[in-house]
Amino acid sequence: xxxxxxxxxxxxxxxxxxxxxxxxxxxxxxxxxxxxxxxxxxxxxxxxxxxxxxxxxxxxxxxxxxxxxxxxxxxxxxxxxxxxxxxxxxxxxxxxxxxxxxxxxxxxxxxxxxxxxxxxxxxxxxxxxxxxxxxxxxxxxxxxxxxxxxxxxxxxxxxxxxxxxxxxxxxxxxxxxxxxxxxxxxxxxxxxxxxxxxxxxxxxxxxxxxxxxxxxxxxxxxxxxxxxxxxxxxxxxxxxxxxxxxxxxxxxxxxxxxxxxxxxxxxxxxxxxxxxxxxxxxxxxxxxxxxxxxxxxxxxxxxxxxxxxxxxxxxxxxxxxxxxxxxxxxxxxxxxxxxxxxxxxxxxxxxxxxxxxxxxxxxxxxxxxxxxxxxxxxxxxxxxxxxxxxxxxxxxxxxxxxxxxxxxxxxxxxxxxxxxxxxxxxxxxxxxxxxxxxxxxxxxxxxxxxxxxxxxxxxxx
Amino acid sequence: xxxxxxxxxxxxxxxxxxxxxxxxxxxxxxxxxxxxxxxxxxxxxxxxxxxxxxxxxxxxxxxxxxxxxxxxxxxxxxxxxxxxxxxxxxxxxxxxxxxxxxxxxxxxxxxxxxxxxxxxxxxxxxxxxxxxxxxxxxxxxxxxxxxxxxxxxxxxxxxxxxxxxxxxxxxxxxxxxxxxxxxxxxxxxxxxxxxxxxxxxxxxxxxxxxxxxxxxxxxxxxxxxxxxxxxxxxxxxxxxxxxxxxxxxxxxxxx
Ligand code: HEM
Ligand code: SF4
Ligand code: SF4
Numbered sequence: 001x002x003x004x005x006x007x008x009x010x011x012x013x014x015x016x017x018x019x020x021x022x023x024x025x026x027x028x029x030x031x032x033x034x035x036x037x038x039x040x041x042x043x044x045x046x047x048x049x050x051x052x053x054x055x056x057x058x059x060x061x062x063x064x065x066x067x068x069x070x071x072x073x074x075x076x077x078x079x080x081x082x083x084x085x086x087x088x089x090x091x092x093x094x095x096x097x098x099x100x101x102x103x104x105x106x107x108x109x110x111x112x113x114x115x116x117x118x119x120x121x122x123x124x125x126x127x128x129x130x131x132x133x134x135x136x137x138x139x140x141x142x143x144x145x146x147x148x149x150x151x152x153x154x155x156x157x158x159x160x161x162x163x164x165x166x167x168x169x170x171x172x173x174x175x176x177x178x179x180x181x182x183x184x185x186x187x188x189x190x191x192x193x194x195x196x197x198x199x200x201x202x203x204x205x206x207x208x209x210x211x212x213x214x215x216x217x218x219x220x221x222x223x224x225x226x227x228x229x230x231x232x233x234x235x236x237x238x239x240x241x242x243x244x245x246x247x248x249x250x251x252x253x254x255x256x257x258x259x260x261x262x263x264x265x266x267x268x269x270x271x272x273x274x275x276x277x278x279x280x281x282x283x284x285x286x287x288x289x290x291x292x293x294x295x296x297x298x299x300x301x302x303x304x305x306x307x308x309x310x311x312x313x314x315x316x317x318x319x320x321x322x323x324x325x326x327x328x329x330x331x332x333x334x335x336x337x338x339x340x341x342x343x344x345x346x347x348x349x350x351x352x353x354x355x356x357x358x359x360x361x362x363x364x365x366x367x368x369x370x371x372x373x374x375x376x377x378x379x380x381x382x383x384x385x386x387x388x389x390x391x392x393x394x395x396x397x398x399x400x401x402x403x404x405x406x407x408x409x410x411x412x413x414x415x416x417x418x419x420x421x422x423x424x425x426x427x428x429x430x431x432x433x434x435x436x437x438x439x440x441x442x443x444x445x446x447x448x449x450x451x452x453x454x455x456x457x458x459x460x461x
Numbered sequence: 462x463x464x465x466x467x468x469x470x471x472x473x474x475x476x477x478x479x480x481x482x483x484x485x486x487x488x489x490x491x492x493x494x495x496x497x498x499x500x501x502x503x504x505x506x507x508x509x510x511x512x513x514x515x516x517x518x519x520x521x522x523x524x525x526x527x528x529x530x531x532x533x534x535x536x537x538x539x540x541x542x543x544x545x546x547x548x549x550x551x552x553x554x555x556x557x558x559x560x561x562x563x564x565x566x567x568x569x570x571x572x573x574x575x576x577x578x579x580x581x582x583x584x585x586x587x588x589x590x591x592x593x594x595x596x597x598x599x600x601x602x603x604x605x606x607x608x609x610x611x612x613x614x615x616x617x618x619x620x621x622x623x624x625x626x627x628x629x630x631x632x633x634x635x636x637x638x639x640x641x642x643x644x645x646x647x648x649x650x651x652x653x654x655x656x657x658x659x660x661x662x663x664x665x666x667x668x669x670x671x672x673x674x675x676x677x678x679x680x681x682x683x684x685x686x687x688x689x690x691x692x693x694x695x696x697x698x699x700x701x702x703x704x705x706x707x708x709x710x711x712x713x714x715x716x
Binding site: 104315324 | 485488491492495498521535610613680688695709714715
């Protein structure tokens, strides 16, 4: 709990950090007024936001379908309740009924207390959009969360985690603050590991190589936490003989800008991407395992960026490519090498925002023995979030406890499968599921999907 | 009273309803669909997207799948509502001969009148039961109560009142009114040739409540009936996947 507000809130970023990102925090006595002004602007810009404000019938169907409500039983975590944190003010200032009969229609003046609640509840929402999937109208609470977070950011309120990550993006082009030297160092080490583990197999990890046909965008977390995913990707590229490279300027499949400051930081990353792809002569950009980042690339680049490269250079996901190569019969895979009972966690952004439910299954069925893959229930686009979506990977004690609660449903789903391996092909899912597995005492290993591909590829020459 | 409720309020209600709905939709059209936030799996084409929306509309599919107990109330409230709206228009216009006029060879005028009576009565009862069920659910279901405000109950109570009065006129011969006098009165309104309101207390009360409903409609969550289409237009749309294949790789996908 925050000592000041009595609410569950992540640790805040300092004023200095905000200034580095070009934001001058708004003094308390002006916050309410500024927030109202921002809402007023958004209602003329973003239709999905307006529809969420104006079309909900308060039926409550979304409640039992949001993992944060299931984990906390806090009415403000009911998707429609979360939206109400803004909607009450929206009604009060921008609707006839709210101006005339506030009590009747549930309209309320905005105050600082409510803004503190925004900070609490918009950072408990994982923007997983399961609520949109189940709502009879498709109303998308994540759209409201995004705008709530954007306004908070402009007021100078944001979590240390997200804000510091945004700082790292501006410095280095990736979330972890990796430098070129560090990147090359790690990759050399990974190449050695592959050589040891796979009978002298020589795999290269080209960095900033000019005239590369393929620009591969790994998650920076793969350099530290999920090295097998990065190795698997390199082995796949080696197998098909791709002329590929990684760019040290944009070594990041994620996009924390998309999660907090779509206006500036998200654009910044897309701009960097387009510059680097152009500079390296890439004909195609291939994305690594990261859910929100992949959505930000696949679904947002064409509308976030006007740069010519964003029209000329197609972007696909490495799963798309692997799937196509498998379907064409061009990969020799030995499923016996992945002889384990594995279940698949559909990352929300893949399944509900990017249409990946099929390709992950094509790959999975090709890389594990028949019958070794068990579905969790529900799955595909109805799957529950891991609890860490939208980067809410806070480790201050109170928020950490929330993360574990929010993953109650996930733990239950995984336990029912009796699997020994939990495949979660997304960096944030992985970062959330490592501690989740520990706290819920689940006997599973968390892996990526490309990891399994790399391990099953049969190299002959 | 005849002047205000019978001759002024109806025009006011229609103007507020049509004007208000147009204004709300006008405002929805100002903000853009900024990014493609479609829910996947993406429909293959716009026609597939529209079929999906109509399927959702006809079956309340999401509720059926994710909240069965709510579906029960929602579907059995809305479908009779839609049918009865259509029924009111056609039955008053044709004086209950709508089925005969639709299939003259098969359905006699008498049968048509009977059908109109029976279908209307049955739908009216289902509608009322479903509304009461929804009200009960809103009071009992802890999550729904937590997010409700007073107006959510008011809408239900208003519809319940309308349904009760309608059923009274249907079920009790002594309260019955019949299509003809109402048609005469309504025709007067349409042709700007004022005719007196039928002198029938239950009818006048029900009629007034319907006009109240029309007036609050554009300023309430009842706009969800249009919001449904506007929101699904955002989240159910096709997406063109880029081609697969790695340019310059040694192994190439066959084209
Ligand atoms: C395209 C047309 C419409 C669609 C797709 C639609 C759909 C829905 C859905 C999915 C719900 C939530 C489930 C529920 O609570 O019952 C709902 C609730 C509701 N609808 Fe509609 N509706 C439509 C038209 C109307 C109309 C014309 C009215 C009344 C004049 C109406 C009145 C209501 C009311 C009062 C509720 C709230 C019920 C409650 O409190 O539980 N709807 N509608
Ligand atoms: S399911 Fe949709 S309409 Fe129902 S309460 Fe939730 S957001 Fe509102
Ligand atoms: S986006 Fe996910 S976490 Fe957020 S309200 Fe909807 S279901 Fe809950």
